[in-house]
Amino acid sequence: MHINHMGDNKNDMNRSQIQLIVKISETGSFTKAGEELHMTQPAVSRAVATIESELGTKLIKRNKKNGLFFTDVGERVLIKFRNILGELQKVDELIAAEQGLEIGKVHIGAYPTACKRFIPKIIRTMEDKYPGLEVKISEGSVDQVKEWLRSKCVDVGMIIPPVEDFDIVPLMKDQLIVIMHSSHPLYQKETIGIPDLQDEDILLGRGGYEVQIHSLFKDFKLKPNVRFVIDYIDTALCMVQEGLGITITTKKNILSLPENVVFRELKPNTFREIGIAVPDMKDISKATDVFIQTARTLFANKSD
Template structure:
């Protein structure tokens, strides 16, 4: 049965004040995520007219426009809508924390965790973490969003995810926990003259055309060159590590890439160590400890137990 959302009003100093309820908060947030009144209504079992009435009533009571209807782009948030939606997400997370506390008191572990990660981290870490948690707490729910490292930071800032696997920036308001120190290596075709060397130095690559992956992947690589006062000859700027590997395989240049990017190396490529040694640290980013839900805290605890942070370890790849 499709239902409307109830709206409550209370008297306060002679004025009628609007009182939000959980269902209405969820509706507005869902509209902002789906960019559609119809899709949001289907997700929440509401008719499209009921959705429109609820939004119109809310905007009238608040005295501001939250959503703009655009036929091409769908429903878009206004600037004030962007700020308010972030607060609504925080309120909904508070509701979830209450639910989880009640469930824990009753001996039931429930809740949900929204996880964000860049692709190589998602494929390597997340299945192992979720599998471990599910064995003990099968009622927990997980959703996973993949994107660039920049995307994950953006989703964390907007509270659209609860925890993210990121490369921690030098300056950030996000609280991060180191998870894994990932080595950085040179990769080239097996018939390239440099493949005869066991260790690659920055000056070895001075005249070589290079592939660089952007969107948050490149800072440790560029820092390695800068420490040696070398400027790489960048031939291609890419956003996908798989594309970079295929370009190297096609003979279009060399690359300096992270360890997890090289786990499924195509035949015909070779990996070589760097000197000086280079690495990047993968971090878990989440809200401060006192603001995390039980489920999010459990995810972080499990990740740390499975992958205790070490400053030195043997590479996962064959060199």
């Protein structure tokens, strides 16, 4: 495989060298990357030095303040390397299919609730049907999943639309609910509308809730009184339990409620969409397509 740069200069880069650079970015460590690729730390250092010498530029730097980090050009090269590995994976899948084998790799990015609610069942179903399939999961916030998709760190992500950067496959809708302390006066109401919330302290969740909730309030010419902005639902639930405010989330985002924490449905019924995102639907691997189709078979068009 040839990677061309600087006019007529050519550098021979092999698959293992490209895998090493990508693995260092994933682990953030020469030592950990070496362990996963069965290389010693000195061997990793020598290999990186050789790659950088061949390319004529520094990809990775280390200092006491930031530890290991990729240079600006290193970040751009990483995206190209991930694309190359993705294309090589497709070649492997084509050859395996020709030989009657089913193999493949898919790296999934998902926010915590998706990891709990959807991913385990999807993986179990996939592995039962395709035992040779290799699955990797990265768990993070919705914003982190979007960034992983942009940088090609993951093949597919479960996110909250709308997002213009990716191709989205709709998966399901999840109903919005209002969560409060059991002593809160709103709990005495059978239904809760946005006007009921105009004077309430709102614990606003990140990861797609911000735009939708502000839009719902705007429909009534109101603004939410946002007291805190929260990354994770467990944090919001603990704050509700302490009487610090109410939060708006979805039914499927809640595995269980803490003591004295209750919910009411938001009326009229309002839903949040959950989607599966890929950088380009025309350029996905068979393993990624298996993930998407499995997820849709198990969960598509289902809502509470």
